[in-house]
Amino acid sequence: MNRTDRLLAIVLELQGKKTIRAEELAARFETSVRTIYRDMQALSEANVPIIGAPGQGYSLMEGYFLPPLSFTASEAVTLLAGAEFVQKKLEPNYGVHAESSKAKIEAVLPEQVRLEAEQVRATMRFFSAREAEGSRRERENMELLRQAMLDKRKIRFHYAKTTGPVLQRESTRVVAPYGLAHIQGAWMLVAACDLRRDIRHFRLSRMSGLEETSDSYELPPDFNLEAYRPRDDRELKVILLADPDIADRVRESDIYYIDAFEEHPDGLQIKLRVRRMEDILYWVLSWGADVTVLEPESLRSRVVKEAQKLLERY
Known part of the structure; x- marks a missing residue:
C-alpha cells in the first residue's frame, strides 16, 4: 500500500472509531509507529482535523466526514450486489432505500468503472423465492419486529410449531426481540421468551398476529448478536x-442436522444429530427407497410404519 492510499485508509479508520492508538494503526497497516506519527502530521498539515490525546490515541474532530472518493469495479459490484440482496430479502421499506442507494452509487462511478461493474453484475443474479404465504408473512413481520427493537418493546404473537408437514402445536408467546438472523434461506428471530425464561429462536414465517406491547426491555450487557x-x-x-x-443431491440439500459425509462402497453415509426423530423423518421419507436408515432402530421402525400407511392408502 502506497502512502496516499494509507493516509486515506487511516482517515476511514478514524471515522469508524472514536479513538485509536498509533500502535493499533501500525499493526493494521503493517508499518512502524514512527511512520504513523509522520502520517498524522501529514494529515494535520492537509487540514484534516485530527485530535491527539497523550496515552489515549487519535480521533477525528466531531462532525468531520470524508466521503469515499472512488470505488474500484470490485468494490462497486460488492455494494450493488449487497443492495440487491436487501431488496430481495428485507421488508419493502428497505427495498425502496436499497433502490435509491444503488442509483446513488451508480451516479458517482466513473464511466469506465461503471461499465466494468455492469459487465461483472451481468454474470450474477439473485432469484426471489416465490411469494408464498410464508414469504409474505416473513416480510411483514420483519418490519414490525424492526420497529419493536428500535422502541425496545416486547412483542406478542401466535407461533405454529411444525414437524415436517405436520402441525405439532400452537402457542402464544411474549418475547423481548434481540435480533434477526438469516439462516439457510429463512429469517429467524432471536429473543428472550417470557414463557421459557430463556433465549429462543422463532421462524418469522410461522409467526402470526404479531403486535408490539407496552412492556419495555433492555438487552443484557453481555449479549452480542x-x-x-x-x-x-x-x-x-x-x-x-x-x-x-x-449422493450429489443429498450433499447439496445441506440440512442443518447433517454433521458429516463418508464415502462407502455401497454409497454415501450421512451422519446426523437431531433433537427428535421427527426432525428428519419426513426428509428421510422424501428420498424414498434411495436412502436407508442404518441407525437407530427407532427411526427405522418409524419409516416402516409410514411406508405401511402409504401402502394402505394407495
Whole structure:
C-alpha cells in the first residue's frame, strides 16, 4: 500500500472509531509507529482535523466526514450486489432505500468503472423465492419486529410449531426481540421468551398476529448478536446410507442436522444429530427407497410404519 492510499485508509479508520492508538494503526497497516506519527502530521498539515490525546490515541474532530472518493469495479459490484440482496430479502421499506442507494452509487462511478461493474453484475443474479404465504408473512413481520427493537418493546404473537408437514402445536408467546438472523434461506428471530425464561429462536414465517406491547426491555450487557451461538442440544445420533445415484443431491440439500459425509462402497453415509426423530423423518421419507436408515432402530421402525400407511392408502 502506497502512502496516499494509507493516509486515506487511516482517515476511514478514524471515522469508524472514536479513538485509536498509533500502535493499533501500525499493526493494521503493517508499518512502524514512527511512520504513523509522520502520517498524522501529514494529515494535520492537509487540514484534516485530527485530535491527539497523550496515552489515549487519535480521533477525528466531531462532525468531520470524508466521503469515499472512488470505488474500484470490485468494490462497486460488492455494494450493488449487497443492495440487491436487501431488496430481495428485507421488508419493502428497505427495498425502496436499497433502490435509491444503488442509483446513488451508480451516479458517482466513473464511466469506465461503471461499465466494468455492469459487465461483472451481468454474470450474477439473485432469484426471489416465490411469494408464498410464508414469504409474505416473513416480510411483514420483519418490519414490525424492526420497529419493536428500535422502541425496545416486547412483542406478542401466535407461533405454529411444525414437524415436517405436520402441525405439532400452537402457542402464544411474549418475547423481548434481540435480533434477526438469516439462516439457510429463512429469517429467524432471536429473543428472550417470557414463557421459557430463556433465549429462543422463532421462524418469522410461522409467526402470526404479531403486535408490539407496552412492556419495555433492555438487552443484557453481555449479549452480542454477532458473537451469539445457540446451545447445541442435538443429542440423538442418526446414520443413513444414500445410493450412489443421489449422493450429489443429498450433499447439496445441506440440512442443518447433517454433521458429516463418508464415502462407502455401497454409497454415501450421512451422519446426523437431531433433537427428535421427527426432525428428519419426513426428509428421510422424501428420498424414498434411495436412502436407508442404518441407525437407530427407532427411526427405522418409524419409516416402516409410514411406508405401511402409504401402502394402505394407495
